[in-house]
Amino acid sequence: MAATEIAGVETALVASNLQRVLRTSRNIREDHNENCFLILQRSGRALMIQEDRHSMIMPGDMVLIDSAFPSEFVFFRDRSEQVSLHLPRQELMDRFGKAFEPGLAIPSGEATAKAIHAIMEQGLRSSDNDDSAMCLRESLFGVLGAFFFMRDSGEAPAIAETPLGGRAPILARAIAVVDARFSDPDFTASQLADDLGVAQRQLQRSFQELSVTPTRYLLARRLEAARDRIVERARSGSSELISRIAYECGFSDLSYFNRRFRDAFGAAPGGYGSGVD
Numbered sequence: 706m707a708a709t710e711i712a713g714v715e716t717a718l719v720a721s722n723l724q725r726v727l728r729t730s731r732n733i734r735e736d737h738n739e740n741c742f743l744i745l746q747r748s749g750r751a752l753m754i755q756e757d758r759h760s761m762i763m764p765g766d767m768v769l770i771d772s773a774f775p776s777e778f779v780f781f782r783d784r785s786e787q788v789s790l791h792l793p794r795q796e797l798m799d800r801f802g803k804a805f806e807p808g809l810a811i812p813s814g815e816a817t818a819k820a821i822h823a824i825m826e827q828g829l830r831s832s833d834n835d836d837s838a839m840c841l842r843e844s845l846f847g848v849l850g851a852f853f854f855m856r857d858s859g860e861a862p863a864i865a866e867t868p869l870g871g872r873a874p875i876l877a878r879a880i881a882v883v884d885a886r887f888s889d890p891d892f893t894a895s896q897l898a899d900d901l902g903v904a905q906r907q908l909q910r911s912f913q914e915l916s917v918t919p920t921r922y923l924l925a926r927r928l929e930a931a932r933d934r935i936v937e938r939a940r941s942g943s944s945e946l947i948s949r950i951a952y953e954c955g956f957s958d959l960s961y962f963n964r965r966f967r968d969a970f971g972a973a974p975g976g977y978g979s980g981v982d
Contacts, residue, residue: 950974
């Protein structure tokens with residue numbers, strides 16, 4: 706995470722290979738964070754969940770996360786990059802009152818998103834000018850305020866908070882279960898459906914947004930976990946057996962693992978990561 710200040714607002718560039726980031730009620734009690742986070746998605750895709758809102762965030766989209774409420778981000782295999790603007794929560798409440806709501810998504814095509822991107826670009830060009838930064842900060846809050854009040858009065862265009870519709874909760878839960886159980890070699894997509902209490906066809910439809918089947922997603926999750934372990938093995942000079950890594954990442958057949966690993970990453974597990982510094 707790289708932190709700086711843009712347009713008079715503390716800003717961080719967040720790059721992650723994680724599958725899931727969860728902020729729980731316990732986290733909230735322990736860290737006492739007083740910011741809200743305006744998240745600008747730069748690359749990759751993320752399913753954002755806060756309160757009863759589920760929003761699929763694509764590059765260029767934005768979402769406002771309130772640190773006072775639990776939230777969850779689910780990332781979809783590809784590396785994700787986000788710009789996080791840290792906005793004082795109390796200031797948002799004082800300025801906008803009940804018009805401010807947690808979990809609001811702002812699609813890239815909306816005028817509000819375009820205006821915020823323009824403010825950020827101007828902030829980057831005038832990063833050493835304090836007067837300019839103060840004015841840009843006011844512009845940012847003004848744009849957000851207009852969006853909040855238009856939405857509160859019903860004047861703002863309706864936002865499709867997720868292209869997945871009612872399937873979003875199933876997909877988020879499915880990915881969380883895969884994260885928890887992929888290391889079990891006996892765990893299958895059929896068992897995933899059973900764990901979720903949904904029909905296999907319903908589970909299949911939920912994964913359509915990712916253009917992948919539940920079985921392929923489970924395989925990819927296992928391969929990614931094994932790859933990370935193998936890279937760490939090479940970096941640390943460990944003598945950990947590849948067979949042990951494979952088994953602990955959900956593969957019961959070493960030949961099958963070797964074949965799938967080579968198909969996915971273009972190298973055999975034993976030689977992968979040997980060039981890591």
